[in-house]
Amino acid sequence: ARPVEPGRYELTQRAARVEIIPGTTTEVWGFDGAFPGPTLELRRGSRTTVRVRNELPVPTSTHLHGGVTPADSDGYPTDLVVAEGRTFRPSGGMHGHHDPSVWTFHSGAKDYVYPVEQRAATLWYHDHRMDFTAPQVWRGLAGFAIVRDDEDDALPLPKGERDIPLFICDRAFEEDGSFRYPSLDPTLLVRPGVEDAYMEGVQGDVILVNGAPWPVLEVGTARYRLRLLNGSNARRYRLELTGGARFVQVGSDQGLLAAPVEHSSLTIVPGERFDVVVDFSGYPPGTEITMVNALGESPNTRAVMRFRVTSRVRDDSRVPPRLAELPPADRAAAVTVRTFDFRRTRHDSGDMWTINGEPYEPGRPIAEPRLGTAEVWRFTSDFHHPVHLHLAHFQVLGRGTRGPEATDAGLKDTVDVRPYEIVDVLVRFDGYRGRYMFHCHNLEHEDMAMMADFRIV
Numbered sequence: 001a002r003p004v005e006p007g008r009y010e011l012t013q014r015a016a017r018v019e020i021i022p023g024t025t026t027e028v029w030g031f032d033g034a035f036p037g038p039t040l041e042l043r044r045g046s047r048t049t050v051r052v053r054n055e056l057p058v059p060t061s062t063h064l065h066g067g068v069t070p071a072d073s074d075g076y077p078t079d080l081v082v083a084e085g086r087t088f089r090p091s092g093g094m095h096g097h098h099d100p101s102v103w104t105f106h107s108g109a110k111d112y113v114y115p116v117e118q119r120a121a122t123l124w125y126h127d128h129r130m131d132f133t134a135p136q137v138w139r140g141l142a143g144f145a146i147v148r149d150d151e152d153d154a155l156p157l158p159k160g161e162r163d164i165p166l167f168i169c170d171r172a173f174e175e176d177g178s179f180r181y182p183s184l185d186p187t188l189l190v191r192p193g194v195e196d197a198y199m200e201g202v203q204g205d206v207i208l209v210n211g212a213p214w215p216v217l218e219v220g221t222a223r224y225r226l227r228l229l230n231g232s233n234a235r236r237y238r239l240e241l242t243g244g245a246r247f248v249q250v251g252s253d254q255g256l257l258a259a260p261v262e263h264s265s266l267t268i269v270p271g272e273r274f275d276v277v278v279d280f281s282g283y284p285p286g287t288e289i290t291m292v293n294a295l296g297e298s299p300n301t302r303a304v305m306r307f308r309v310t311s312r313v314r315d316d317s318r319v320p321p322r323l324a325e326l327p328p329a330d331r332a333a334a335v336t337v338r339t340f341d342f343r344r345t346r347h348d349s350g351d352m353w354t355i356n357g358e359p360y361e362p363g364r365p366i367a368e369p370r371l372g373t374a375e376v377w378r379f380t381s382d383f384h385h386p387v388h389l390h391l392a393h394f395q396v397l398g399r400g401t402r403g404p405e406a407t408d409a410g411l412k413d414t415v416d417v418r419p420y421e422i423v424d425v426l427v428r429f430d431g432y433r434g435r436y437m438f439h440c441h442n443l444e445h446e447d448m449a450m451m452a453d454f455r456i457v
């Protein structure tokens with residue numbers, strides 16, 4: 001996307017018909033009618049305003065995932081934009097009635113203000129409407145936002161046309177090409193009879209990369225920087241390359257690692273990003289290298305994308321052995337330890353996903369960390385829960401009695417918490433005071449109340 005002027009973007013959320021499955025069209029709800037939405041370019045030190053205009057029949061809230069954003073622009077689930085001329089009455093969703101004072105409405109559009117005082121990183125933006133994030137993201141309300149800075153620019157990593165964001169997600173389709181989801185009726189969450197599929201999180205049977213199934217990227221005999229995002233509602237991937245190609249990870253959710261880490265396979269969970277360099281220089285033109293999902297249960301959910309080497313080119317990029325200076329992950333820096341248990345629990349209205357046994361209640365903080373301090377947050381779980389914090393970044397200290405794994409490196413905002421695992425992270429509460437959230441990034445779990453507020457004081 002192009003800014004309308006330096007430091008200012010304008011995006012319109014609207015319905016559009018696009019061709020995803022060849023020969024059919026799909027109605028998407030997209031930023032500027034696109035799925036994924038336009039990629040925003042943010043520059044560290046350049047405050048940027050994004051005006052989001054809503055022309056959809058439903059309210060929306062736009063969150064910059066990974067952004068260090070003041071609370072009033074963070075995309076709180078009850079801070080909503082409603083299309084001009086429409087009214088919306090808070091219904092209480094599926095979890096009973098929420099306190100009316102937590103709801104705010106903007107008519108037509110809202111200006112989200114991003115100070116962009118954070119380091120270069122691959123961020124993304126997506127809808128965050130109370131109780132309806134999952135179906136609204138499924139319909140297309142998500143896109144990349146890339147923060148760049150001088151530190152990252154100064155490295156000899158691949159740049160320009162060889163720096164490519166890849167939005168990986170799964171979808172299912174009806175015969176007529178429309179998206180299939182347990183319920184896309186904006187007033188009804190779950191169609192009777194499909195509760196179980198919904199409980200685990202909704203998965204599609206086709207994988208899309210930047211909105212296309214099984215696409216081909218033509219590459220030269222050079223290194224490429226691929227910014228991988230798992231933008232799926234609930235699917236986890238184990239990405240692998242054929243032909244002996246490897247991922248050299250240079251960044252995680254929150255930018256550059258201290259040093260590169262090589263992986264032959266990468267497990268990526270909803271909300272997570274891996275910034276990797278892949279070297280195609282050793283392959284003669286005509287070679288095809290495929291990226292597959294080793295966790296796929298069918299040919300369609302194994303097939304991610306293809307890289308076709310087409311030409312010999314000159315490449316002076318490289319991956320230096322040192323990338324950035326990161327703060328030490330020192331447990332002793334923490335002023336306290338808090339434990340959060342992510343679990344399915346039984347409530348009067350049926351089973352739901354909760355944190356410490358409590359379903360989400362907007363406006364009720366369950367932790368009040370102090371600005372400028374660090375804490376250890378311990379996550380325990382009964383299932384796969386990709387845990388995400390707004391605003392605050394963290395480093396993984398360990399998993400149970402073991403240390404962090406190779407894919408845990410760097411500064412993160414989303415961490416894979418696996419069944420019956422205990423994951424400790426060191427969180428730094430830097431940025432702003434105010435009301436923020438953390439939640440499971442399985443979006444159906446999030447909508448089923450596996451979310452909580454924390455307030456930075």
Ligand code: C2O
Pocket residue numbers: 063065126128271388390437439441
């Ligand atoms: Cu990407 Cu609150 O989430």
Ligand code: CU
Pocket residue numbers: 063064065066388389390391
């Ligand atoms: Cu977020």
Ligand code: CU
Pocket residue numbers: 353384385386440441442445446450
């Ligand atoms: Cu979950």
